[in-house]
Amino acid sequence: MKTKYAIVFIFIVALVIIEKESNIISRVSDKLIQRQNPSQTPQTPLDYNNTNGALNILKLLLSKLTNGNFSNLPDDPRPEGWLRSSLSGGQKHVLLLATTRTGSSFVGEFFNQHGEGMFYLFEPLWHVERMLASAAEGNNGTVLGGIYRDVLRGLFACDFEPLERFISPSPQEHVTAALFRRESSLSLCEEPVCTAPVKDVFERYHCKTRRCGPLNLTLASESCRSKQHHTIKTVRVRQLDSLQPLVEDPHLDIRIIQLVRDPRAILASRMVAFSSKYQTWKTWALDGQVPEDDEEVKRLKGNCDHIRTSAEVGLSQPRWLRGRYMLVRYEDIAREPMDKAREMYQFTGIPFSDKARDWIAKNTLTTQGASGIYSTQKNSSEQAEKWRFNIPFTLARAVQRVCGPTMKLFGYKFVHDEKTLVNKSISLLEDKIFY
C-alpha cells in the first residue's frame, strides 16, 4: 500500500510543479535543496530519487498543501475511512495553542496528567521548525503554517510518519532517540511505549522516571490509537485560521485552547529565560530608550499582532470554529488553577479526572506550613505577578506602545509610571470573560 501512496504523492508533486510553480515554493525548495545537497543544483527536485530526494518531494508537497488550498489538488490520496476508527467513542483532540513563556508547559500538564485515556505530545512541531523555519524565512508564515497543520493532522490521527520526515537524524525503522522532549509526554514514557532499558552509546536513557530505550514510533502510534483522547501542546502555530482544514476535518473532533499572557510579562520572562538573545533589550533598559524601528521591536509587534489576530478569529466565532475555541489567560489560571482547569476540561468534553485534579492540587496548592494557611490563589497569582519587579518601566512602556491593541483585547491594563508598575495593590488585570 505504501508504495502506492508514494507513487500518488510523486504524481501529485509532478503535476503541481508543472502546473503552477509558485515563487514561495520554489524559494523554499531551493533553500531546502541547497541545504541538503550543497554541492549540486538540480533542475527540479525530481532529479533526486534517493532518500533526500524523497524527503524534498514530501516537503514540496507539504508546502503546496500549505497554501491552504486543497481544492486544486486531487482528493486526499488516503483511503476512505483511514481515520474513521479514531472517531468512534467520543474521542477528543485538544490543541493547546500558546507562545513561549505563557505557562503552556504547566497548562499542558493539566492534560498530560489526565491518566490512562490520554495521549499527550509536547511540542512535536519543534522538529518541523528546526528543519524548515529558516528555509521558509521571508514569507509571512503561510507555508510553514500549512506544514504545521498537516503534521498535526497526522499526529492527531496517531500517524507519526509526517513528523518523522522532520526528525533529524532520521529515525531508523521508525525508531528514534532524538524526539524533542520525549520525557515531557507521559504516554511516551510509560508501558508499552517505554521499551526495555537498552542503553545507547552515550548510556543515556530517554525518560526521566523510567529507564527507556530509544523511542519506537510504531509502538507510540499503537499506544496513541489505544487512547481515547489526544492533546498536543504547541507554541509554534502562529495563525489560527491556518488550522481551519484541521478543525473541519470530519475525522477529528478538535478543540483549540489558546493560552495568552500579558505581553509585558512575556518579555520580562523571556529576558530571564533567553538571557543572551535579549541582550539588546537590556541595553535599551539601561539607555532608557527603545528604538521602535529596530528589528527586535518589530518582531515583538509581529508576535503580538499574530496572537491578537488569532484571538480575534477565535472570538468572532466563525462557523468552522464555533464551540471549538476557548481563550484562556495565564493570569486567570494562576488565580484559580482548579476552577480554570475544570472549565477547560468542560470545554473539551473530556472528563476532569481525579488524577488530573490531584496533580493540579499538588502543584498549585502550597503545603500548609508551620506558619499557617496560605491561599493557593494568592500564592500562584503572586508568582504570576513577579514580572512587575523584573522589568524596567521603560520596557513595559515600550511593550504597551507596540502591543497596545493586543493588551486591550485581553484586558491587560496600561501603567503610566514606575510606581504603579510595582504597586502590588493595583491589579493590572481587568476582569474579563471570553466567549
Ligand SMILES: *[C@@H]1O[C@H](CO)[C@@H](O)[C@H](O)[C@H]1NC(C)=O
Ligand atoms: C534512481 O534510482 C535508480 C535505482 O534505484 C538508479 O538506477 C537511477 O540511476 C537513479 N536515478 C537518478 C537520477 O539518480
Ligand SMILES: *[C@@H]1O[C@H](CO)[C@@H](O)[C@H](O)[C@H]1NC(C)=O
Ligand atoms: C482556493 O481555491 C479556490 C478555487 O480554486 C479559490 O476560490 C480560493 O480563493 C482559494 N483559496 C486560497 C486561500 O487560496
Ligand SMILES: *[C@@H]1O[C@H](CO)[C@@H](O)[C@H](O)[C@H]1NC(C)=O
Ligand atoms: C501571505 O502571503 C501570501 C502570498 O505571498 C498572501 O497571499 C497572503 O495574503 C499573506 N498573508 C498575510 C496574513 O499577510
Ligand SMILES: *[C@@H]1O[C@H](CO)[C@@H](O)[C@H](O)[C@H]1NC(C)=O
Ligand atoms: C517497534 O515496535 C513494533 C511494534 O511492536 C515492532 O514490530 C518493531 O519490531 C519495533 N521496532 C524495532 C526496531 O524494534
Ligand SMILES: *[C@@H]1O[C@H](CO)[C@@H](O)[C@H](O)[C@H]1NC(C)=O
Ligand atoms: C507562598 O508560599 C510560600 C511557600 O511555598 C510561602 O513562603 C509564601 O509566604 C506564600 N506567600 C503567600 C502570599 O501566601
Ligand SMILES: *[C@@H]1O[C@H](CO)[C@@H](O)[C@H](O)[C@H]1NC(C)=O
Ligand atoms: C499603591 O496603590 C494604592 C491604591 O491606589 C495606594 O493607596 C497606595 O498608596 C500605593 N502605594 C504606593 C507605595 O504607592
